[in-house]
Amino acid sequence: MAGNFSLKQFIAGSCYSYILGSGNDALVIDPHISLEAEYLVYLKKKHLNLKYIVDTHTHADHFSLAAVLKKNLHIPVLMHEKAISQVADKRLKDNDEISLGTERIKVLYAPGHTDDTVNLCVQGKVFTGDVLLIGIAGRTDFQNGSPESMFDTLQRLKTLPEETEVYPGHDYHGKRSSSIAQEKKSNPVLQETDKPAFAQKMREKKLPKPFNIDNIVRVNQKGEAGTLEMISARTANELAAKNSRVKLLDVRSAMEFSQVHIKDAFNIPIDMLSAKVNELSGSGDSYIMVCHTGNRAAMAADMLIQSGTHQVKVMEGGMAAWQKEKLAVIKGSGGISLERQVRCIAGSLVLLGVILAYFVHVAFLLIPAFVGAGLLFAGLTDNCAMGMLLMKLPYNKNLYKAKLGGGTCAIS
Numbered sequence: 192m193a194g195n196f197s198l199k200q201f202i203a204g205s206c207y208s209y210i211l212g213s214g215n216d217a218l219v220i221d222p223h224i225s226l227e228a229e230y231l232v233y234l235k236k237k238h239l240n241l242k243y244i245v246d247t248h249t250h251a252d253h254f255s256l257a258a259v260l261k262k263n264l265h266i267p268v269l270m271h272e273k274a275i276s277q278v279a280d281k282r283l284k285d286n287d288e289i290s291l292g293t294e295r296i297k298v299l300y301a302p303g304h305t306d307d308t309v310n311l312c313v314q315g316k317v318f319t320g321d322v323l324l325i326g327i328a329g330r331t332d333f334q335n336g337s338p339e340s341m342f343d344t345l346q347r348l349k350t351l352p353e354e355t356e357v358y359p360g361h362d363y364h365g366k367r368s369s370s371i372a373q374e375k376k377s378n379p380v381l382q383e384t385d386k387p388a389f390a391q392k393m394r395e396k397k398l399p400k401p402f403n404i405d406n407i408v409r410v411n412q413k414g415e416a417g418t419l420e421m422i423s424a425r426t427a428n429e430l431a432a433k434n435s436r437v438k439l440l441d442v443r444s445a446m447e448f449s450q451v452h453i454k455d456a457f458n459i460p461i462d463m464l465s466a467k468v469n470e471l472s473g474s475g476d477s478y479i480m481v482c483h484t485g486n487r488a489a490m491a492a493d494m495l496i497q498s499g500t501h502q503v504k505v506m507e508g509g510m511a512a513w514q515k516e517k518l519a520v521i522k523g524s525g526g527i528s529l530e531r532q533v534r535c536i537a538g539s540l541v542l543l544g545v546i547l548a549y550f551v552h553v554a555f556l557l558i559p560a561f562v563g564a565g566l567l568f569a570g571l572t573d574n575c576a577m578g579m580l581l582m583k584l585p586y587n588k589n590l591y592k593a594k595l596g597g598g599t600c601a602i603s
Contacts, residue, residue: 213292
């Protein structure tokens with residue numbers, strides 16, 4: 192019954208995760224290291240009992256929360272039979288079914304991005320992990336990835352009913368879902384029919400690897416994220432206030448730190464942390480790692496732990512959680528956000544058009560009309576032409592450049 196089924200999408204940066212519910216049972220797909228509190232609040236609010244944890248594959252760009260949830264809630268982890276994992280309790284195969292309340296979730300083996308990837312189908316929806324993304328596909332140079340396997344998987348996904356809703360594991364442009372019909376119409380990877388040509392194009396792409404990929408894969412395979420101590424923003428604030436040897440270490444970029452940060456926190460961007468590891472390890476201090484949402488903080492904590500510094504904690508939810516709790520911050524002049532720039536320029540153009548129309552000629556009303564049409568288009572399509580033009584300015588290229596070195600899970 193469709194009315195018995197529920198779906199909630201969670202977002203952490205460019206990473207998407209999902210909780211599916213049927214009756215009182217729930218299943219979480221690709222849980223993210225920074226979202227434990229959000230998952231638990233949602234489950235409690237909806238009176239759902241978490242029954243399964245599914246990682247669609249071994250993630251290489253962020254830590255999975257699977258080991259943490261398994262440790263804290265005693266919930267089994269499901270992964271494909273080819274996954275090299277010390278966390279997985281049950282192994283999935285093609286065409287297996289996962290029982291969730293009154294639903295039967297079908298498992299599709301979906302190699303290509305990695306050789307241990309599965310997709311999940313239920314209620315006219317497909318959860319595609321890092322295989323089929325919106326307007327693109329996942330890259331094929333990760334753990335035993337294969338362009339040929341990716342082609343075959345994409346061809347299989349094309350056979351799903353066109354109205355099937357597509358929910359990916361990532362999106363880098365803020366789009367939250369699509370459909371098989373839309374992807375067949377606009378996604379070039381689904382339009383390719385020549386397997387050798389597709390494979391050649393994929394192999395020709397030389398893309399940077401995600402930051403710290405080897406350590407991330409290791410942590411996810413061994414379940415070592417379960418050993419990271421996650422604390423709330425309020426607890427972090429209390430610990431730092433009580434003990435001067437407890438330091439808040441912010442691993443965001445210098446630009447992010449200059450925009451807003453916690454008083455007395457010090458900043459070492461994560462891509463510069465390795466050069467400071469020995470100095471930090473020998474200080475005798477304890478560290479609470481901070482970033483925007485918790486993803487980079489967890490990576491940084493792992494780097495310190497591997498170097499022998501074990502008095503390390505991660506502030507769950509990062510600065511977003513700190514500010515949500517209305518704890519004190521110091522705001523700087525780290526730049527004007529793109530959204531604010533668009534508002535300022537759009538507002539200025541509307542005001543200018545009205546003034547010119549009043550004092551010069553009524554034809555100048557075309558200016559606010561044009562701006563209004565542009566904003567309406569941006570709202571309907573989630574594509575802002577003014578924002579894209581502003582992104583080309585040198586100021587914005589510097590402000591919005593990647594805050595974490597390395598590549599993404601997409602092919603471009």
